[in-house]
Amino acid sequence: MPRKHTDLPQSMALAMSSTKNQPTLAEVRKWPATVSVPQAAAAIGCSKSHLYELIRRGDAPVKTIPLGNRHVVITADLVRLLSGEPNATRGEAAA
Template structure:
C-alpha cells in the first residue's frame, strides 16, 4: 500500500530504497536502476553498497517542487 504524504513526513531523515519505492509506487528494482544511472529525482546518498534516500528531498519531489 502506498503511504500518504502525511505519513512520509513522519518518517526518519533518511529512508531505505524499499520505502522510497513504496512512496513512489514503483518497484524497488526500478528505483535501484534509476539510482545507478544517476536519474533518481531526489537526493540519494551511498554508504558503501547501501543507498539511503533523503526524505525531505523525496517529499519535495512528491509535492511537485
C-alpha cells in the first residue's frame, strides 16, 4: 500500500512537495547502493536542507552512512520508504 503524507513523521509530511525533477520509484531502483543527501531528498520530495536537518536530529526516514563530514543515503532503504514498506529501524512492525 503506498505511503500517504499522513503516514510519515509530521516533519516529513510538512516538507513534502511536488517536485518536477522528482524521480520515479523505477528510476530510484536503478540507482547505486548509496546516493547523496540532495539526490535522496529529490526522490522523497523534500528540500536537501530539511533532510540534512532530519539526519542531524536522528529523525531521517532513511538509513544513512556518515562519511567524514558528509552522509550518504542507502538506496535500498530509500526504495523501502518510497514503496510504503515499514522501516525496521524505526520499530514499525510488518503488517
